Amino acid sequence: MGEPKNQNPHEQRSSSMSFALRWKHENVRRVTYLALFTLVVTTMFFMLLSGTRTKSIALAVGGEEQVFKTKQTTVEKFLSEQQVAVGDYDRISLALDAKLKHGDRVEIERARTIELKADGKVQTLHTVEKTLDAALKQFHITVDQDDRITPAIGSSLSETNRVEIVRVTKTKQDTEVSIAFTTTKKQDATLLKGKQQTLQEGKEGKKIVTKELVYEDGVKVKENVLTETVAAKSVNKIVAVGTKNPVVAMSAKPSTATATTKTEKAKALTVVKSGTPITYKKLLNNVTLTAYSAGVESTGKNPGDSGYGITRTGTKVTEGRTISVDPNIIPLGWWVYIEGIGYRRAEDTGGAVKGNKIDVYYDSESYAQQFGLKRGYTVYVIGPKKP
Numbered sequence: 001m002g003e004p005k006n007q008n009p010h011e012q013r014s015s016s017m018s019f020a021l022r023w024k025h026e027n028v029r030r031v032t033y034l035a036l037f038t039l040v041v042t043t044m045f046f047m048l049l050s051g052t053r054t055k056s057i058a059l060a061v062g063g064e065e066q067v068f069k070t071k072q073t074t075v076e077k078f079l080s081e082q083q084v085a086v087g088d089y090d091r092i093s094l095a096l097d098a099k100l101k102h103g104d105r106v107e108i109e110r111a112r113t114i115e116l117k118a119d120g121k122v123q124t125l126h127t128v129e130k131t132l133d134a135a136l137k138q139f140h141i142t143v144d145q146d147d148r149i150t151p152a153i154g155s156s157l158s159e160t161n162r163v164e165i166v167r168v169t170k171t172k173q174d175t176e177v178s179i180a181f182t183t184t185k186k187q188d189a190t191l192l193k194g195k196q197q198t199l200q201e202g203k204e205g206k207k208i209v210t211k212e213l214v215y216e217d218g219v220k221v222k223e224n225v226l227t228e229t230v231a232a233k234s235v236n237k238i239v240a241v242g243t244k245n246p247v248v249a250m251s252a253k254p255s256t257a258t259a260t261t262k263t264e265k266a267k268a269l270t271v272v273k274s275g276t277p278i279t280y281k282k283l284l285n286n287v288t289l290t291a292y293s294a295g296v297e298s299t300g301k302n303p304g305d306s307g308y309g310i311t312r313t314g315t316k317v318t319e320g321r322t323i324s325v326d327p328n329i330i331p332l333g334w335w336v337y338i339e340g341i342g343y344r345r346a347e348d349t350g351g352a353v354k355g356n357k358i359d360v361y362y363d364s365e366s367y368a369q370q371f372g373l374k375r376g377y378t379v380y381v382i383g384p385k386k387p
Contacts, residue, residue: 058105059084074099075106087111089126112157116141118165120217131156132163146170148216169215172226177367179205180289181234181340183376191242201274202237202340205230211366225366237339239378271380278337282381284329288357289338291371292324292350298368311348317361324348324359330381337380345386 057078058067072078076096079086086092089111094104109128114135116123129135132155136143143149146168151161181202191197210227213220271278292298294309294317301308309317312324313332323336323344330336330346337343341360353359358379362368 055100055102055104057100057103060105060107062108062110070100072100078106084108089128091128110159112159112161114157114161114163116163116165118163119167127157129157132161141165144168166216167218169218171213171215173211173213173223175209175211175364176231177207177209177364179207179230179232179234180374181205181236182374183237183239183339183378185239185241187243188240189243191240192244193242195242197240197242198237198271199240200235200238203235204340204342205234206232209367223366225370234340273337276387278380278382278387280337280380280382284356284379284381286356286375287338287377287379289341289360289371289374289377290357291360291362291368293362293365293368295365297365313347315347317348319361319363321345322347322361324350324353324361326354326357329355330358330379331384333384335382335384335386337382339378341377343386 054069054071056067057070058065059078059082060066061084068078068082070078070081072081074096075092075094075098078100079096086096086108087110091109091111093107111126111128112135114125114127114132116125118141125135125139127135127138129138132149132151133153135157136153143153143165144167148166148168150164181204183202185196186199188197208229208231209225210229212224212226214222214224269280271280294301296302299308311317311322315322320342321344323338323346325332325346325348327346327349332346332349334346335343336346336358338358338360344358344360348359348361350359358377360371362371
């Protein structure tokens with residue numbers, strides 16, 4: 001018999017190839033792991049090297065900028081190194097824990113303090129804005145056109161600022177005011193000299209005065225006259241003045257002349273006004289009228305001052321009644337009738353009220369100032385009792 005035949009002639013060669021492949025795969029794995037480890041170590045090394053190397057950092061504080069060399073890794077450490085503090089209200093361009101890179105710029109805007117007085121309260125504000133206008137917008141504080149603000153709204157802010165806002169409001173008010181009439185005199189040859197006769201009664205007119213009232217923080221500080229509209233014109237008074245010379249009658253009966261004189265004197269002390277007879281004790285011609293009020297411009301006193309609004313006779317000033325007179329001409333407490341004005345009572349005196357001059361009281365200070373000086377009035381001095 002011959003040699004037996006090999007049933008698997010390739011078995012030995014296959015085992016050798018399988019071992020070679022396994023060795024190759026294991027070595028590739030080792031090489032790959034080694035490469036990755038080397039890459040990680042190299043990366044960490046360069047990161048460490050990058051973190052510790054010197055960097056150029058620009059630092060701007062309050063608008064002044066400098067460039068510094070540093071090895072610090074965060075903004076907070078860098079600022080600490082430069083001994084730069086960041087206040088609670090300051091603004092910084094980078095977060096304190098941000099990582100620093102070469103060429104970074106760190107900007108710090110310093111906060112400014114505003115002590116604001118407005119709307120009845122005082123508050124302290126902190127802002128990095130550079131102008132007052134921008135700061136007010138930041139805190140949503142409005143300033144109207146009529147409001148008064150100190151300093152000016154466009155002012156630049158310093159480290160500490162005091163700001164005051166005064167709220168100004170304006171309203172309009174209409175007031176009805178009397179218009180005094182004037183007296184016109186005409187010569188009359190049919191009347192005896194020294195005699196006068198009213199041909200036409202005077203009548204006061206009316207006008208509507210529109211005023212602007214100005215308030216600051218709710219307190220009225222002034223009033224301005226905007227317009228004056230005549231609602232009813234005044235009617236002038238016309239008086240006939242006698243120019244006739246008296247005729248002296250030759251008579252042996254003086255008692256008759258005396259009786260005539262007494263009759264004429266009695267007629268001279270009675271006058272009819274608006275259908276009502278007025279008995280008076282004295283007639284004043286060519287009287288000058290002025291006007292005053294209780295305010296500071298007329299009396300030098302303000303509401304709350306001692307004696308404010310109190311007359312010389314102790315009464316309270318009242319429009320339509322009170323006048324100031326010279327007691328040597330018109331006794332205090334006596335009533336008078338002023339042509340074109342009406343009944344008034346002598347209750348007050350004044351340093352500038354002398355002789356045939358009367359100061360008429362009005363509540364409105366502005367109207368008293370506008371009244372001016374009026375001449376040529378006739379005044380009937382009645383007595384202590386009003387007709």
